[in-house]
Amino acid sequence: MAPNTRTILICSGKGGVGKTTLTANLGIALAKQGVRTVVLDADFGLRNLDLLLGLENRIVYTAQEVLEESCRLEQALVKHKQEPNLALLPAGNPRMLEWLKPDDMQRIVEMLREIFEYVLIDCPAGVEDGFKNAVSATKEAIVITTPEVSAVRDADRVIGLLNTQGIKPIQLVLNRVRPKMIASQEMLAVDDVTDILALPLLGLVLEDEQVIVSTNRGEPLTLSGSNSPAARCYSNIARRLQGENIPLIDPAKEEQGLRAKVRRLMQTKIF
Amino acid sequence: MKHLERKSIALPLKKDDDWRKVLKIKLNALKPGLIEIDCRDWQFNCRDIYKLASLLNESGCKLLSIQSDIPETIVSAAALGYQTQLAKNYNEGIAQQVDRNLPGKSSANTLFHKGTLRSGDHLKAEGDVLLLGDVNPGAKISAGGNVMVWGRLRGVAHAGKEGNNNARIIALQLRPLQLRIADVIARGPEEKPEPGLAEEAKLQEGRILIEPANPQNLQK
Structure with missing residues (x-):
């Protein structure tokens, strides 16, 4: 039994900003630190957390069977191949959405809290029933957004809803940051986003093509210990969650090396 | 740098006395330092607050923050960059205010x-x-x-x-x-x-x- 279990909801409002990718990478990174972690897919309508973790073909039972008591929780949990500290509780079939109530979600999470130290809940997009069910079972939240006005707007709405449910603390992850575009003022700067959302920043994740590759392979970036920019960002977020004090990356300093120097020289008006 | 002491002064209620008079007396009794002012039910515009701050400066004090029952005073003080706090009995303050200014209308x-x-x-x-x-x-x-x-x-x-x-x-x-x-x-x-x-x-x-x-x- 783990007494100090942290239950964290990972949500964004808007779809496609990186909730599931963050959940998978954070799960692996925490497990690597030796923490017993479970990721719960609360997106019953469109589940794909199992895909990202490469566990799709190992699913036998789902949360649905656990709730119906036609199997034990241990049978439904899918252990990760390489990281035994990480387990996945798969979402049931989409029909579950019709009958799943906040109580059911709370029951599942309560069972998971008995076994694990971290329960990460991958929230569905939107603010409808699926979101409400997921919120009812959680204590903390991580809101993920990208530096785009639409994503920031939706995140703002979600934060308002989380506040009314008494979720605390709520932390922010800013995904798909492109230092170049911020430098040329084509993208919202980090300050612009935190200014509106007024949340403590848990981390930035740099834009990285490797994320797409890893998604398609079903191997989260943090798994291979790769040194790609996004992998480093995800590991740092996991370590900050554990209470380590790691400074945030500064997008302005990410652009170093010869090419950046030349570009900066061309932008300064000496000539 | 010398650590300055923080003191608070409450102005009199509007019906009791003029604030300038009371403030001068109270300031004479104080050593230089940082001052928090409770403006009670006085409605100050930016100019009034500027005047208040310069009165404090004359006696070697520095205005740190403004407290008031009246939201307009708070807005003026915040516009000048002071720390502000709306007093707990703000509802009374606002109620009186509206009564005075909009007779007969939804008060x-x-x-x-x-x-x-x-x-x-x-x-x-x-x-x-x-x-x-x-x-x-x-x-x-x-x-x-x-x-x-x-x-x-x-x-x-x-x-x-x-x-x-x-x-x-x-x-x-x-x-x-x-x-x-x-x-x-x-x-x-x-x-x-x-x-x-x-x-x-x-x-x-x-x-x-x-x-x-x-x-x-x-x-x-």
């Missing part, structure tokens, strides 16, 4: 709300509304009377929604998406306002006009 119904309005939120009030917090893009605040935002207004604000043409919208930072007064609608200004300058919007000749805030105007 004593200023809605007070603390906290940021996030996208999708809508704060509605029958009378005036005072918000301590920001109005984020996508959020809406509307009132039958004046809309006062002690924070950044970046969403939509509607004052005088029942058709009151004299209603005003006032905010520490006025950067709205859209402003509405009575049944007139205007898009927010494109350029960013100067920081630290409170602004207000009013209706003039059928158009919405933005100018530096003057809390005194709210009395009209």
Whole structure:
């Protein structure tokens, strides 16, 4: 039994900003630190957390069977191949959405809290029933957004809803940051986003093509210990969650090396 | 650097005595330091607060923060960059204020709300509304009377929604998406306002006009 279990909801409002990718990478990174972690897919309508973790073909039972008591929780949990500290509780079939109530979600999470130290809940997009069910079972939240006005707007709405449910603390992850575009003022700067959302920043994740590759392979970036920019960002977020004090990356300093120097020289008006 | 002591002075109530007289007496009894002033029920505009601060300076003190029962005083002080705190009996203060200034009209119904309005939120009030917090893009605040935002207004604000043409919208930072007064609608200004300058919007000749805030105007 783990007494100090942290239950964290990972949500964004808007779809496609990186909730599931963050959940998978954070799960692996925490497990690597030796923490017993479970990721719960609360997106019953469109589940794909199992895909990202490469566990799709190992699913036998789902949360649905656990709730119906036609199997034990241990049978439904899918252990990760390489990281035994990480387990996945798969979402049931989409029909579950019709009958799943906040109580059911709370029951599942309560069972998971008995076994694990971290329960990460991958929230569905939107603010409808699926979101409400997921919120009812959680204590903390991580809101993920990208530096785009639409994503920031939706995140703002979600934060308002989380506040009314008494979720605390709520932390922010800013995904798909492109230092170049911020430098040329084509993208919202980090300050612009935190200014509106007024949340403590848990981390930035740099834009990285490797994320797409890893998604398609079903191997989260943090798994291979790769040194790609996004992998480093995800590991740092996991370590900050554990209470380590790691400074945030500064997008302005990410652009170093010869090419950046030349570009900066061309932008300064000496000539 | 020498650590300055923090002291607080309370001004007399408006009906009891003149604040300038009492302040001078109280200051004489104090050593130089940082001062918090409780303005009680005095309604100060920016000039009054500037005067207050210079009186303190003359006796070697520095104005640190302003406390008051009157929201307009708070807005003026915040516009000048002082720390501010609305007193706990703000409701009484506001009620008295409205009674005095709008005889016979929907009195004593200023809605007070603390906290940021996030996208999708809508704060509605029958009378005036005072918000301590920001109005984020996508959020809406509307009132039958004046809309006062002690924070950044970046969403939509509607004052005088029942058709009151004299209603005003006032905010520490006025950067709205859209402003509405009575049944007139205007898009927010494109350029960013100067920081630290409170602004207000009013209706003039059928158009919405933005100018530096003057809390005194709210009395009209």
